[in-house]
Amino acid sequence: MPYSPEEIKICSGEYGGIIMNTTKSRYPSWWAYYYLVRNAYFIFAIPCLSFYGIIGTLFVHDSRNIPLSSDYIVSYGCLSLIILPLLWLYLRTRAKKKKVQQVVQQIKESSPFAPTSDYEQLSFSKSCYFGIDIKNGTMLYVRIYPNNVMDVIGLDIHNFTRTVAEDGKLEIHTTYVSLPMIPLEISGISARTLANTMHTMAARGYEYKERFPQMIRYRVKEWEKVAGVPVAEVF
Numbered sequence: 001m002p003y004s005p006e007e008i009k010i011c012s013g014e015y016g017g018i019i020m021n022t023t024k025s026r027y028p029s030w031w032a033y034y035y036l037v038r039n040a041y042f043i044f045a046i047p048c049l050s051f052y053g054i055i056g057t058l059f060v061h062d063s064r065n066i067p068l069s070s071d072y073i074v075s076y077g078c079l080s081l082i083i084l085p086l087l088w089l090y091l092r093t094r095a096k097k098k099k100v101q102q103v104v105q106q107i108k109e110s111s112p113f114a115p116t117s118d119y120e121q122l123s124f125s126k127s128c129y130f131g132i133d134i135k136n137g138t139m140l141y142v143r144i145y146p147n148n149v150m151d152v153i154g155l156d157i158h159n160f161t162r163t164v165a166e167d168g169k170l171e172i173h174t175t176y177v178s179l180p181m182i183p184l185e186i187s188g189i190s191a192r193t194l195a196n197t198m199h200t201m202a203a204r205g206y207e208y209k210e211r212f213p214q215m216i217r218y219r220v221k222e223w224e225k226v227a228g229v230p231v232a233e234v235f
Helices: 007-014 030-062 069-110 190-203 212-218 222-225
Strands: 120-123 126-133 138-144 151-155 160-166 169-174 181-185
Touching: 007 138, 030 069, 069 120, 069 126, 069 138, 069 151, 069 160, 120 181, 126 181, 151 169, 151 212, 151 222, 160 190, 169 190, 212 222
Parallel strands: none
Antiparallel strands: 120 126, 126 138, 138 151, 160 169, 169 181
């Protein structure tokens, strides 16, 4: 699925430079070109390939016609150019989703983070997780980016400054210089409901025996081992 303009701004550094604990950035240098080509593929190529593939298949299987070998190549080639790229995207995205889920599960089992399903968001297309634990006053953001780099960010009521909620989208503005804004696509629950929940938590206040954000940062190597990808430094 196409990435939002806000994410492209983050990629380009418009929301501030992103410094990693490795030399890899969240997005590869060729990402902008790939983004354009992929959008063109979905908008233009798939309809055209579908048309020629379906028409060609009907033609070669029509008993009234005597198809040539080139007719088979064109018809089945068009269908293959639809099926194979989509299958590759699906398998690649599913593998990322599994890694995200493994990291989230590890954190749930070893830290004060136990959100209910009502306050969890998992985006398949973006390989992204966000959850709110209203009992412990903690939040977790995990995402694997196109350059195979992962964000694992713990939040509590002290390190987000404001939220912007729109239809199906939520922006969380943080105190992190390297990632001042976290963009989220919300489904199943109102983005405004999540935003109101976060601000109500901040107004209520929590007493933390251990700061959840620092604990997440201190255990970066553990998350990298679980997912098999480097974790971006957040400060």
